[in-house]
Amino acid sequence: MNIARSFYNPLSRVYMNLVNKRYRSKLFLVFLLVTIVPVSVLVSYAYHTIKDQLISQAVDNVGSTMDQINNNIENKLDLYSQISTLIYLDTELRNYLVNPYKKNDVFVLDAFDYINKSLYKILAMNPNLKAITIYSNNNSLNSDGFFIKHMEELPPALVQQSLHAEGQITNFYLNSTAANGKVILLARSLNYLSLNYPYGILTMEISEWELYSLIEKENKNKAIYVSDANGNIITSSIKNSPYRKVSDIVPSGADTDALNKGSIVYSDIAGEPSILVQKSLPNGWKTFVVLPYDELIKQASSASRKMLYISLACIALAIVLIYATSQLMTKRFEWLLQQIRKVERGNFDVHLPRMGTDEVGQLSFALRKMAVTIQDLINDVYKKEISQKEAEMDSLQAQISPHFLYNTLASISALAVAGNNRDSHLMADDLAKFYRISLSKGKKSIPIEQEIRLTEHYLAIQRVRFEGLFGVHFVLDESLLHYTVPKLILQPFIENCINHAMWDEENGIHIVIKLMEEGDDFVLAVIDDGMGIPREVMARMREKPDQALGYGIYNVHKRIQLAFGERYGVQVHSRLGMGTAVYIRMPKAR
Helix, strand or coil: CCHHHHHHHHHHHHHHHHHHHHHHHHHHHHHHHHHHHHHHHHHHHHHHCCCCCCCHHHHHHHHHHHHHHHHHHHHHHHHHHHHHHHHHHHHHHHHHCCCCCCCCCCHHHHHHHHHHHHHHHHHCCCCEEEEEEEEEEECCCCCCCEEEEEEEHHHHHHHHHHHHCCCCCEEEEEEECCCCEEEEEEEEEEECCEEEEEEEEEEEEEHHHHHHHHHHHHHHCCCEEECCCEEEEEECCCCCCCCCCCHHHCCCCCCCHHCCCCCCEEECCCEEEEEEEECCCCCCCCCEEEHHHHHHHHHHHHHHHHHHHHHHHHHHHHHHHHHHHHHHHHHHHHHHHHHHHHHHHCCCCCCCCCCCCCCHHHHHHHHHHHHHHHHHHHHHHHHHHHHHHHHHHHHHHHHHHHHHHHHHHHHHHHHHHCCCCCHHHHHHHHHHHHHHHHHHHHHCCCEEHHHHHHHHHHHHHHHHHCCCCCCEEECCHHHHCCCEEEECHHHHHHHHHHHHHCCCCCEEEEEEEEEEEECCEEEEEECCCCCCCCCCHHHHHHCCCCHHHCHHHHHHHHHHHHHHCCEEEEEEEEECCCCCEEEEEEECCC
């Protein structure tokens, strides 16, 4: 709560300070904002549009470059895969490799002679191929240390991976060797007619420089890296790069999942904002490109600065013009304000110079005309209308009392003549309580609970007069008893039930009084099983309810509409011979 108040109070002070400023200052401020905001939005939009286009174009170009690099690498590897296939399919070579030899067997010389000629020929035709070696598991064939070696000389992991590849090329990146520097080792298992009988592993070494030659011309404004499936960097467009693994380049907070899926990733590389892009080759290798972000948006920043300088010059010119315009426009408003204050003080003698025919001129004309008629409007319309409504409500309220009082006094007089003094006492007591509630110290509205008590006193008086001829049942929603209603809205309808709805004095009638809720309104209902209202009378009541159709309905309906509006009031439903239901609708008002 304190945080919200500390945030709201300064805003409230700023708002009130703005509201209390002179119209001239507010007009100047609005014009200034209208000028500055669009220009600022335009500069910002242009900057971001150019920046996004440059980045999008750069990423598209990099994507095309990476696809070309990947294709070139695949072609290189396919070439060596074809060479390995030639060796794999050489059946004579295979026979020499798998043939068991005895000690000092002269056939060994034939084997080495054929192997040396075949492999030397391949090396001569492919100068970038640094070495070809066959690791044989035939211990009877001696190792020459160059073309033929034994399987035990290979690392176990390389042997397992090559055999697991089932005759496919397996790529290994070796960081360095004593003889050849950085090399890539291509390995392939050799088998005899069936994958279940491997007889050796063929390895071919190619220089890292051969891959570097494919990317060295593509390093303008970017860094390109080629890594193996384990993230070891095979080659890069930056010679003598300090990085050995891709993980050394990519920060720990970078979205590596998005990077692996081929999406661009924004991150900081060595403290410099960069864009990272990565694509994979079928053999598991990956090309990885780092684009310096600042270099890409340099053109966008330059164009935005030029636009900003032009915009500032335009804004400075606009400030001068806006200030002069606001001064000119507010001068006539100040004249109008002076005259309006005269009218506020009750002085309707308005004198204004001619102000033209624009909106301000029309305001001055309207002010003069209003000053002439405003006093008459106040006296003749407003005050008279209020007085008329108050008098009408008082008159409608007063119409009930004499009528009811006359009937009750007549009943008390009849009881007194008959000598029934106790009933006379009770009737007079109920009459006193009835009028005590109905007067309510001059209040025009009372809670529904008091209106019900008022009705009960009225029914007690009528029971003395019409003993045993009617019964009353209350069905009340007690949660609504605290809402207020105009006084004496139930009594006229109960009086109609007693005086007009009875069939005869033997059967009498039954009356139900309900209080129920309907949305934001509540409804008081008076329902009887009396004789009902004739159809032609009901038709006239629906068309035009007036005093000719009875004081009670007209009185209550008119008072409710004067108090709450046209949508509220009294509705009567009746069928001859079945009874009458009266519904009084009012809003929930305390």
